[in-house]
Amino acid sequence: MSNSNRLRIAIQKGGRLSxxxxxxxxxxxxxxxxxxxxxxxxxxxxxxxVLRVRDDDIPGLVMDGVCDLGIVGENVLVxxxxxxxxxxxxxxxxxxxxxxxxxxxxxxxxxxxxGKQDKSWFxxxxxATTYPEILTQYLKREGINASTVMLTGSVEVAxxxxxxDAICDLVSTxxxxxxxxxMQGDTILESxxxxxxxxxxxxxxxxxLINKLMPRLRGVRQAKESKYIMLHAPKDKLDxxxxxxxxxxxxxxxxxxxxxxxxxxxxxxxxxxxxxxxxQLKALGANSILVMxxxxxxE
Ligand code: ATP
Ligand code: MG
Numbered sequence: 001m002s003n004s005n006r007l008r009i010a011i012q013k014g015g016r017l018s019x020x021x022x023x024x025x026x027x028x029x030x031x032x033x034x035x036x037x038x039x040x041x042x043x044x045x046x047x048x049x050v051l052r053v054r055d056d057d058i059p060g061l062v063m064d065g066v067c068d069l070g071i072v073g074e075n076v077l078v079x080x081x082x083x084x085x086x087x088x089x090x091x092x093x094x095x096x097x098x099x100x101x102x103x104x105x106x107x108x109x110x111x112x113x114x115g116k117q118d119k120s121w122f123x124x125x126x127x128a129t130t131y132p133e134i135l136t137q138y139l140k141r142e143g144i145n146a147s148t149v150m151l152t153g154s155v156e157v158a159x160x161x162x163x164x165d166a167i168c169d170l171v172s173t174x175x176x177x178x179x180x181x182x183m184q185g186d187t188i189l190e191s192x193x194x195x196x197x198x199x200x201x202x203x204x205x206x207x208x209l210i211n212k213l214m215p216r217l218r219g220v221r222q223a224k225e226s227k228y229i230m231l232h233a234p235k236d237k238l239d240x241x242x243x244x245x246x247x248x249x250x251x252x253x254x255x256x257x258x259x260x261x262x263x264x265x266x267x268x269x270x271x272x273x274x275x276x277x278x279x280q281l282k283a284l285g286a287n288s289i290l291v292m293x294x295x296x297x298x299e
Pocket of ligand 1: 016053104
């Protein structure tokens, strides 16, 4: 168990999730003294320490209570969980929230020149992957008898290098597969980054701090999805204008200094305003239409 009285959060040190994790902590109001080579970064305004490690180590650190929280891809979490379950080592965590970054999918792929293939093609083949547990479970589920070749990097070159017949790897845009002459097949797992917590955490101060951070996290997400809309509307068209505004929020109507005909209309919308709607608003006589991003929100 973590014996420090400071909340310990594990994040990826260098890689695809690092910048998003650091940005998220900043948005939550956690000020960090980040120095490139340091393993631990201390927050200067909250009792929080951030451990910067390889992403593969994050689930284990949280499961073993070395860290209280961790941010990691669901792909890595599921793989480590399956491995630890098989070994009979504790593998549970509390998943506090799915995060809106790190999206990717774990998919099968094979050399393009072989053309489209169905599942039976994999029978007796060798599949290179960094996720042998997830792949083995999939093959078992589908009743396919294939072997796995564990590679920790450059999985996409395995078929060309003669190390395997196919691969099972992470894909986001598919550009890497294409560049390596591979055709994408079934998706085995869809993944996002997620926030996990040690399931035995009982320290009341740490739990209170987590309870303070969670509404902030929801606020950050809500703010990202919302827009602040402002416009000037002719009073006699107010109902029609309100009818076409997006979202279910009620607008605020304010008097406009020096104008009898127009009012100002402000609203927070859970959706953006598309050009087409702006054009309809304009056609109804609205003007000075502004759509602005929201930085923070608390309801
Ligand atoms: P580390 O050195 O920390 O072990 P890594 O090389 O294993 O890093 P990265 O390539 O930095 O890992 O990816 C980290 C995570 O980012 C992945 O586990 C996955 O959850 C997510 N991710 C999002 N898009 C992609 C993608 N296109 N390819 C690989 N991972 C992706
Ligand atoms: Mg890794």
